[in-house]
Amino acid sequence: GAVVSQHPSWVICKSGTSVKIECRSLDFQATTMFWYRQFPKQSLMLMATSNEGSKATYEQGVEKDKFLINHASLTLSTLTVTSAHPEDSSFYICSASSSEQFFGPGTRLTVL
Amino acid sequence: AQSVAQPEDQVNVAEGNPLTVKCTYSVSGNPYLFWYVQYPNRGLQFLLKYITGDNLVKGSYGFEAEFNKSQTSFHLKKPSALVSDSALYFCAVRVTGGGNKLTFGTGTQLKVEL
Numbered sequence: 203g204a205v206v207s208q209h210p211s212w213v214i215c216k217s218g219t220s221v222k223i224e225c226r227s228l229d230f231q232a233t234t235m236f237w238y239r240q241f242p243k244q245s246l247m248l249m250a251t252s253n254e255g256s257k258a259t260y261e262q263g264v265e266k267d268k269f270l271i272n273h274a275s276l277t278l279s280t281l282t283v284t285s286a287h288p289e290d291s292s293f294y295i296c297s298a299s300s301s302e303q304f305f306g307p308g309t310r311l312t313v314l
Numbered sequence: 315a316q317s318v319a320q321p322e323d324q325v326n327v328a329e330g331n332p333l334t335v336k337c338t339y340s341v342s343g344n345p346y347l348f349w350y351v352q353y354p355n356r357g358l359q360f361l362l363k364y365i366t367g368d369n370l371v372k373g374s375y376g377f378e379a380e381f382n383k384s385q386t387s388f389h390l391k392k393p394s395a396l397v398s399d400s401a402l403y404f405c406a407v408r409v410t411g412g413g414n415k416l417t418f419g420t421g422t423q424l425k426v427e428l
Contacts, residue, residue, distance in 0.1 A: 234413060234414060236415070236416075243402075243421075244421070245418045245419065245420045245421050246358075246418050248416075293355070295357050295358070297358075299413070299414040301414075302348075302414055303414050303416060304360070305357040305359070307356055308357045
C-alpha cells in the first residue's frame with residue numbers, strides 16, 4: 203500500500219512554456235501533499251505544502267506565482283511551473299501524507 | 315528549529331563488510347526520525363523510522379538504525395553491505411508542530427564495492 207505516482211516522469215520543454223506535474227496517491231487519501239525540488243547530488247528542498255481544498259503554503263524564497271499548486275482532491279495535487287526557464291530545470295518530487303509521508307518517483311524537468 | 319546533520323558526503327565500504335551512515339539531530343521535544351534511500355532519478359524509498367519504544371529499529375532490506383538520545387544520533391547500519399545498497403541515503407526528522415512536515419539532512423552517498 204501507500205503508493206504515490208507522478209506524471210510525467212520526465213519532460214523537456216522550451217523556455218517560456220508552462221509545465222504541469224501531477225501527483226496522485228493511488229491507494230489512500232492524502233490530506234496533505236508536499237512538493238520538493240532537488241538539484242543534482244543535493245538534498246530535497248521543500249517548496250510548498252498543499253492541503254486539499256485550500257491554498258498552498260509556500261516556503262520562503264519560493265515564488266507562488268511561478269510554481270502554482272492545486273490540490274483539488276484528496277488524491278491529486280498538481281504543480282505547474284509557469285513560464286519555465288532553464289534555471290527551473292530540476293528534479294521535482296512530491297509526497298503524499300496520511301500518517302506519514304510517502305514519496306512519488308519524481309519528475310525530471312529540463313527547460314531548453 | 316529542527317535540524318539534521320549527515321556529516322559524511324560519501325561512505326565507501328567493501329561488499330560483505332558492515333556499513334554505518336551517520337545522522338545526528340536537533341529537535342525540541344521527542345524526535346520522530348526517518349531514513350530514506352534514493353536511487354538515481356528516483357523518488358525516496360522509506361527504510362525505517364523511530365517514533366518511540368526500542369532504540370534499535372529494524373527496517374527494509376536488512377537495514378537497522380539505533381536511536382541514541384544522549385548523543386542525539388540515529389545512525390543507519392547494516393551488518394553486511396551489498397553492491398546493490400549503493401545509493402543516496404537521507405536522514406529526516408519530523409518538524410515539531412508542523413504536521414508531517416520533514417526536515418532532511420544533506421544526504422550521504424553510499425558506495426559499496428566488490
